[in-house]
Each structure stands twice: as structure tokens, then as C-alpha cells.
Amino acid sequence: MQTILVVDDELGAIEVVATALEDEGYRVLSAANGRHGLEKLTEGQVDLAVIDFMMPLVDGTAMAREMKANPAFKNIPIIMMSAVGESVVRERFDGYAAFLRKPFRISALIDTVRRVLA
């Protein structure tokens, strides 16, 4: 079973994304900000990180940059998600595998996850 880490400061967003991914047979870990997200990565094998852009304490791009700088996590593909446009996110970090503009449909999430994990 593949494990996906979902990092978002909005509880509603985590619940929706986690439930949809669990329904597809994935194991889901979650965290409410980048700092907790980095801690979760150390708890076991993570195959994909779905990370929100704006979060308190450590934001999505800061977390992603730390992942890429750490040999243990640098190969974990990242899907960035945000309510603002991709160009704004790309200015700060462009090492992600896919981008999802919020709000998105569950089908778009599942398709993107499958594509990135294929």
C-alpha cells in the first residue's frame, strides 16, 4: 500500500483529500503545517507529498525546499496545491511534480496522484 502525506492548515481540506485518497486504497498521513509535515516524513516511508502553499510556521514551499535538500526525502514527488495561481507558487519553488489549483474536483486529485505515482 502506498503512503501519501497530506499537509494543509485547513482541516476541511485535509479531511476531503484524505478521505478521497483512502477510498482509492492509499494510506494517508496528515499534518497541519510544514513543520509537522517534515516531522511526519521521518515516521516512515512516504511515496508522495501533497502540500498546501500557504500555511503557518513553515509554509508549503519552505517545506518542499527542505525536502529537496534532504537526501532522505529528495526523491519523494510533490504535488503542490494552492488557492492562488501556479505562477505565484512557481516563483518560490518549482521542483514539484504537479500543481492543483484550489478548489479542485476529487477526480482531478485522483488523476494527478495516479499520474505522479505511475
Place this chain on the structure above:
Amino acid sequence: MTGADDSVPSLARLSSGISGLDDILHGGLLEGGVYILQGSPGAGKTVLANEICFRHAARGGRAAYVTLLAEMHTRLLQHLRPMSFFDESVIPNSLYYVSAFHTLEGDGLKGLIDVLRREIKGQKADLLVVDGLVAAQESAPSDREFKKFINELQAHASVSGCTVLLLTSGLLRHVSAEHTMVDGVFELEDQLFEFRTERSLIVRKFRGSGFLRGRHSFRISDEGVKFFPRVEAVFASASRPDTISDAKIPMGIPGIDKMLLGGLPEATTTGLIGPSGIGKTTVGLHFLSQSNAQEPGLLFGFFETPERLCLKARHLGLEVGKAVDRGHVELLWQPQRENVLDELAHRLIDAVRRRKVKRLFIDGLGGFLESATSPQRVSRFFSCLTNELRALGATTIFTMEVPEITGPVVRVPSSGVSALLENLVFLRFVERGSSLSRLLSVHKVRDSGHDPSLREFYITDRGLHVGEAFEGVEGLTTGVAREPASAAASPPPAAPNV
């Protein structure tokens, strides 16, 4: 050391950037202050706070918006996107949205204050919005802990110069700890008046500054939030001294100007009272047709569109349309919808100021009266409004419609208002044989003599013309004229019952 060096520097202001709100707050929020913005769900707190953030970012400031509710920022931004102030380019560099819901759930108030402190520092924010203070209050183990949280937040805001807005749906039912501690409490309401609602703001407290007390209306549209400071508060004193002059402003109708001994006294307010169809708007179009670059004119009307007014003027031989083209006259039409009384007044005052209007024709008073949700304030409202118009040097004519087409009684639409008008001109129909004649009389003129006679007037394709005084006819003011049985025995005409 001079006295100026000894003086304590005044507290710097943070402009809200919201139309009218800084006027209510005498210049804006105080930098580093902590303010509660409270109101029921739907009162407008979130839109107002977001617009303040976007306006702040547009001026080069930095803001952080922290929600404590299980609400999606995505949804919030979707709702804000159609509004004119929304500018995605300021997110996230100048305006940053985060949720601290998880933090509050997991780490309580201690974790929350840590997040807020870090967001102020990390985002270099000089404006912080915390949306959902009630959630923080509910998660506090005791009132003491909640007070401690507010106190710590105030300390961080003060040392970092960050102004904080705390949004809560709790109402100020009683004086609670947070209300006594913060620097200001602003309450938003959406009140129901029979079938319509009107939004309003009351500043309950604003430490370190004066402010306009009482209730002030506001409106939310795609343009954002606009406040309309209550006329009686903002114009309690006119914005400039009232300069009295002996000059007369001709109405543009020779017969009436003769009765007025040259025209209306400059910078006075005149009530033009009469039934529908008598010719009130026609008088106003004559008045405006005299406008020029030195005496710009404005028609502030509720009933007829600018196109119809120009057509009407053309049928009277008056070149109002050309005066509009030359910029000498502006026609501002206010469609009869659910208008806000103070919004109308500010629109009027702004238009008068913008073009330094000297000839103002308001058609008519009823448009204002129908917008008033509180009839008891109408008299004071008009007192302050007309004072300001005088101070701005506008010679103003209000039309006031009476319901009776003919008859012995003239009911002034609002007696409290008519007392505020310096000049009164009555237009009435009088039955004469098998036809209706039009009758004009001047009842009062400020500090000036006038011709008090009753005169017939005519409206033709060359405009309005005043005839001679009625002679040999009695009962004019009853609405039915008759030939006297004996001229010698005829009593003088009765004074109209006003």
C-alpha cells in the same frame, strides 16, 4: 529645548483604506492597536477585514489573515474574487492567508499566540487579522487564560507596531474582559426595517482618538465596502463658515425674479411646493438653464432620467442639454430603489464639492424621505444637510410634492423640513370655470422683501411665464376661483393653510 520638542508625538494612524471609515475614525486605526470587529454572521466582518488587508497591501503594507474557524480559505478567496479590491498578485508576498485551527485544537492558546507572533514576524506584517476570536475564547480553560492571551497579543502588537483586528460573531451583550482590554470595539449590524435591511456600524469604543459616535450606514457591493458617516454627525458643524451675502441668484423666469426682487438670496434653500404636474421640474430646468462656468448647476433627481429631462427642457425651449455638454450642468439621477439616506446625502455633497456647484436643483424631497428608515431623524438630517449646502455656497431648490391637486389645504410633506427652508414658493392648481389654471405665490424669502401677490402662470413651448396678479377673482386659495358677488364686499384672499 523648545516646547515642540517636549510634545508627545501623536499616535500614527493606519488608514483602513475604506471609503468613509477613516472619516468615522477621525483618520484611521491607531498603529499597533488591537481592535474587535464584531457582528452576527452575515454582518460584513469578513469582507470588511479582507478589504482592509487588500487596500493595505495595495499601499505597500503587509498583512496576515489568520482564521481560527474550520473554514476554507479557498472558498473565502473565491467569494472575494469578484470584488474590485481583490488582487491575487499581492498573495502571498504582501497578504498571507493561514489557518490556525489545528494549532488551536492541538496546542491551545499558547500555541496560537506562538503562531500569531511568528506570522507577524515571519511575514513582516504590520496588519494582522484573526478571524474567529470566539473559537479562541471557547478553547480557553478559564477567563483568566483568555485575558492572558489578549494581553500577550496586545504586547506583541505594540512592540512590533502591528495593528490587529479580531473578528468575532459574539455581540457586546455585556462588558467582557476582551472588550475592556482592547483598544477599540466596532460593531456591525444588518438591521431589518419591515421589508428592507440596512447595514450599519457603531463604534463602541476607540481609545486614543475621537470618532463619530452613533450609527453609520454602509453598503457592500462588488466595489467593496463603503461607509456613509451619519450626516448629523459628520456635518454637525458645517465644513466651512457660512458667508452671508446680499447677492441674488436669478431663477431665470423674469416674472418670478421680479416677485423675488431679483432672484433667490445666494446660498439659501428654497422649497418649491406643489402637486404633481404643476410645473415644479419646469421651474428647476429654468433655474439650471442659467448655469455657466462661474455658476455650475446640478440636478439631483429621483424621478426622471437625464435623457427625459433634456427632452423636457428642449420642449420648453431651454438648452439644458447643451449646458450639460459644455459641463455647466450635471444631471445626477438616483433611481428609486432601496436607497440609503446618508449615501444619497454624501453623493449629493460630493457632487456639489466636485464641481463647486452654485445652482442646485433637487427633484425632490420625497426621494430622500422614502430612503429614511428612521423618520425621527429626518428634520435634523435636513438641517445639517442644508447647512452644509449653504456653507458650500450652493443656492438650492428642493421640490416638495403635495398630494392634493386642488383644494383649500396645502399639506407640506414634512413640516419639520419646511421650517428649515429659508424661502417658500407655492404652485397650485385653481379651478376656474371649466378649466384649471396654475397659480404661483411666494410665501417667504430670507431677509428680503418680495411680492406676495397670487399670480397665474403658463407653461408653453417657450417655457414658463408668469402673468399679472389675479384681479377680480376670489377664493383662489380654496382651489375654486369665482367672480365676487360684489367687488366692494369681497374679503381679501385667505392665507393658505400650511
